[in-house]
Amino acid sequence: MKKNWIRGVLAAALCSVTLGFNTPNVDPTQQENIEIIIKSNLSVEDKVEKILQQLTLEEKVGQMTQITLDVITKGENVFVSDEPLTVDKKLLEEAIKKYKIGSVLNTANNRARSTEKWNEVITQIQKVAMKEIGVPVLYGVDAIHGTTYTAGATFFPQQIGMAATWNPELNRQGCEVTAYETRASSIPWDFSPVLDMGRNPAWPRIWETYGEDVYLTSQMGIAAVKGYEGENNDLSDNTKVASCIKHFLGYGSERSGKDRTPSYLPEIELREHYLPSYKAAIDAGAHTIMINSGIINGTPVHASYKLLTDLLKKELGFEGLVVTDWADIENLHNRDKVAATHKEAVKQSINAGIDMSMVPYNFNFCGYLIELVNEGEVPMERIDDAVRRILTVKVKLGLFETPAPKVKDYPKFGSKEHEQIAYNAASESITLLKNDKDILPLKKGTKILVAGPNANSMRTLNGGWTYSWQGEKVEEFAQDYNTIFEAVQNTFGKENVNLVQGVEYNHEGQYYEEKNIDIQAAVKAASSADVVLLCLGENTYTETPGNLHDLYISQNQRKLAEALAATGKPVVLILNEGRPRLISQFESDMQAVVHTYLPGNFGGDALADILVGDVNPSGKLPYSYPMYPNALGTYDHKPSEASEKMEGMYDYNSSLPFQYAFGFGLSYTTFEYANLKVSNTDFGPDDNIKISVDVKNTGKVEGKEVVQLFTKDVYASITPDNKRLRRFEKVNLKPGETKTVSFTLSARDLAFVDADLKWTVEEGEFKLMIGDKTTSVNVTKTKKFDQASN
Template identity: 30%
Template sequence: MESEVQQDQKLEEEVSQILSRLSIEEKVGQIIQTEIKFTTPEDVRDFHLGSVLNGGGSFPANNKYATPQEWIDLAQAYYAASMDNSDGKLGIPIIWGTDAVHGHNNVIGATLFPHNIGLGATQNPDLMRKIGEATAREVAVTGIDWIFAPTVATARDDHWGRTYEGYSEDPELVRAYAGEIVRGIQGQGDSSFGDGRLVSTAKHFIGDGGTHLGIDRGDTRVSEQELRDIHGQGYFSALEAGVQTVMASFNSWNGEKLHGSEYMLTNVLKEQMGFDGFVVGDWLGHSFVPGCSETSCPQTINAGLDMFMASNEDWKSLYRNTVKQVESGEIPMARLDDAVTRILRVKLRAGLFDAPPAERALAGSTDIIGSEEHREIARQAVRESIVLLKNQNNLLPLSRDIKVLVAGDGADNIGKQAGGWTISWQGTGNTNADFPGATSIYDGIRAAVESAGGKASLSIDGSFANEAKPDVAIVVYGENPYAEMQGDLKTLEYQAGSHADLKVLKSLQSKGIPVVSVFLTGRPLWVNPEINASDAFAVAWLPGSEGAAVSDVLFRKADGEVNHDFTGRLSFTWPMTLEQKVINRNDTAYEPLFAYGYGLGAGQQDLLAANLPEDRPNGSNAAPATAELFDARPLAPWHLVIVNSQGSEIEMTGNRHEMPEVSISAVDRNTQEDSRNVVWSGNGTGSVRLRAENNRLDFSHYLAADSALNIELKIDQNSGAPVFANLHCGDNCSSAFDIAPLIKGFTPGEWNSISISLGCFNTNNVDFSKVSAPFELSSAASLDLTFSNVSIGASGSETHSCSPEMAATPEQ
């Protein structure tokens, strides 16, 4: 395959000269990339590190509000350290990588473009080049060299938590887009790696969108032909456009981890496809290769990985072990030299030797970040991405001179409309104040209506005074932010179990108000009930920072003419039933609710049935046998909070929160941030609780089935004092059970499971039909505890049962 970036003989000679002067230690340093949280400039100098990265939610000095200048200062410090030759060794510039996956999404004030699933709906490859270019320019302002984008996954199972990172389920569209994004980031021809052009990455190689059951980091069980024809097409166009780095994938292919696959990384990617850049690992991805650990993995280098992503604190052990493995011959010198050659080639092509970050053309040009030019590109992308699925009686577009009620928790919530990978890794913990220059969807609706003398009122729950009955209600709702593993779903039913948004829709319709649904989502979901309860239904995906652009298609011009037509078309198939767990274009049996490419324009006839089927699988609407409460994250509708002795609470929206009585942190057990560590200080009663927002769920069937509360936990410090498991059902409605005897004998640092019969909470004042918080742990004593999976379901093998009188009352 011929690349637009060709090898240059003079550059290749320079690479060889540099390589010949490097020691084993210097070469090993080049193949290690570390996280800025765990890396000082002195580390870069002393270990001759080749690269650093900032992961999602990682900032200079761990300051979310770091200014562009602070980003540049850190980049400059790393660069200076990498070029320091005072120890007699050769200076080689560091390359800094960042997950700028929908704009420079780690920097406050940056332009945030729609996530890729929305861009796929635009069906506009030319726009992709503009977005790539704008993103690169904003990243260049902060002194960073390398963007971990585009994601070229062909997502086939929408249960996958990264579905929104893919442009389409169809490889044809993925191929059309991938090369254009690369050209936008890196440039093309004479503009390659010019001012504001950076190194791009095609990821994740290969098959990440095709895992069995849509499980992130799972196994893709397909033939090599299907792997190529479905999951490989984005790499063809990306390599043709000259992409300089490829990121290896966490997933396996037919049981073999891609980080350890010599056949795929070397034989296919480098030899058959002709890739001459370098392959970088994903977040500690090498540690999942059989026989490897976070600090030792010669297998992955020998397979063809060129750069470890050693994103944990103990990267120095990996460095030392790798040096020993080269010295012993376990990693052949030829393989190490090839890896370093590839890294040097990319650094020279990108011009990193030419000038330090602070002296590059766009460095410090803060007016570029969030510029009007870039925001207009983002607004165009939002307008073109919105897909109109239902439009009874041609309700949309609306006139402007009307009374509009705007409801739903997504209406005035920029963080929610931006989704995951937004400032924080999961996209949580942000407020509208964290998005200077951005607009919410409500901002746009209000401006449009008021420009023609109408009135827009915001009411999250859809309530209004009788005298203020609106002409129409626009309800903005959908998925809360998530990223990768924590976004995996077990059902595509929207708000299964609670249907809180459906209640708002039905309430408005019952009052005779036309209802427009604006759905925020990172994937197609089964929303038949919500569509039935809407007169018009538009999918806005995850539009990013320019929410006001949604109103550009919802409303006509002041003179009544169409402002911007609905041009978005589905790049993912929309399911008809929940039995259609996987449904994609060109399937043999293809009976979708909305087919690939579907989308109404203004004035087009809506042929959708008035009452879509709302039956769950097998015609049963019964609750599932197990209520999953926490699995790497709190599952809807539950929110995780810590509570102090006065009853004040803090919802966990970031990766750490603290009160004097209790603190909570996101920690790793099996995967990144899949567990929560809770530490009680002993300075008063504190609690960690899973509770629903203005909602109570019926758990009486679980009580009748003799179900149990099941918790996986680890104790690191335990005073032996009472620790209460509590269940709440509203004010003055709770029950508690002391689990101290159950955890007393646990070995510190080891994981255990406990199972407590719901009968232990069945006291006279508890109403299991109105459970508001099914899980809480509280204590007044010092305690260090970590929990992961929490559920209510079948009793464990050693379930603790008790009579009602054994239920305890926690001391306050």
């Protein structure tokens, strides 16, 4: 007995030295045992199992509990923290010592912090966690286009812009930078990427997605997971973070288009268009997943055993950590009315398959769950399964050895190297949608009027989740970067560029409010300009605050566009928006249209370089740009939804007259396709075919082209989609240069979900389409595939 006591004291002392923490008054047995386990040569699985055996029920439930940072910082209440930010030692000790909490998320007061402040705060949290439990806290944050809540971080285009690059490798690089800078902030868990489908243009989170197509989303999702976690998903690398794919499943399919409102989603549609992106990311090794806050077919996803256990954990084989979204267990009682009490809500969600509750403002979850286990309402096996998943992520991240890394270990934070990648992403995302009479690029010396509410705003270039949740604090942190107006001035000369906005946003009010409306001032200023750059779009928003009732661009902005067009001066419309706001009322009066999406801090510079011709635009639309609010749809619609005029476009009287088609984007050069070939025209359900095509730059400048392979099932037992994207590759071509682009396609790639909910490829003809070239192949036999098959 004495030997054990001495060994425990020595081990505790060793732990203090190893981790750099002062650990007085520690129960030496548990901490000793956990440290011995971590330092052993056991596998991750065996380490987790042995740590699990050390924990009490209270400690296990604590591991399943996640609170927001405001709960443990000094302030008048749990919703508001004092500034400068300071951890409240009493509240922190209560959270960990009494409730044993295992995770913290978010920032405090909804604002960015320095890397030094993050290290200070998280180090304090980890010291208490290691002292009291011997298990580190797992800290998480929404770093969705850069490290959202860290001052000086590198910001990339939002996901919809990254999708517009059609360049997964560039997306991987951006996520790799974000992982590095998030870890430099002492944060090892990133709630990204969003793999929801952006198939309803009205949805306020469409800009957080990779667009409407499941294959493009899947490829971008795989690249994101590899960027965050590394090629081999080795989380022990202290430049990587645990990714969190979200929001499983069907989020964004709301009937109303408004955030967190009900979805009615047939399982065929769910499996064919909403599930594959998650399967791809799971197969790519993503360690964690966040759940859809909404309701599908009347059942909240957080309470669905069918979706969380049967589908996610069993069918897809997901072995990682499943976390709720913000307060969504409480919402089962408060909002969705499927649980008569909060305790019943906890029972439903945990038994459904939730592993960690993003509570986030109280500790009631702990008490309810302990009672439910003791009453036999939640099996201990379910608790152990959840904690096993949580501990696995913590062990793999190396948090037991290094609970909080030091800022000095990350010299590339905010570096020029990282900024160059962000600039490259912005320049490849920007999409040229119209260029009548080749008005673009503009010549140096052109007299330019820059107008519109988005002309001189860093906030609108970045969008939400930038330095703060709604992006309203961007101007405070982004003064060192260039707005569109400033970038155009730098490129064309201050003497040649004038700013008269005509309409401005009311940044103190709701995101859609506008003020300082003086359209005539802009009209007057246009008289001395050669060309008008009209910067329209949206102010920042995300989630429910971004709900809208009218998809048309605001009436003030429309009036500004019409008034400037009436001057007779050529108008170049710059769209800076998170979703496709409708412009059909005045688009025909615009000489050019350039879509920037939400390009980040380097969007202004990238746009100016495109306008002057130093960069040739190469972005392509990741969604169908609608023309009218009652004609919303996607490119992969059913045949009855639109009559085709020509490939990729539609008759005016069609039910889906798109302003611009999915995958569309112009260049300053031209490309020609030839020699579309297939290795064999007949192939079986287990075979592959090779497709090749020659692409030539027939213009006068170097350019990048996205080669897109679409397929069309001519006839099927379930009405087939109009066409489907199956492969793509972005290639760079010099003037006169030709490259042969090849793809390999399997019969499984042509499969659809049939009436029996099985992935099926049926005997018959399929059209293959690349550019303006089409050929046909035949599948010789019908076959059903397992969900798990590739």
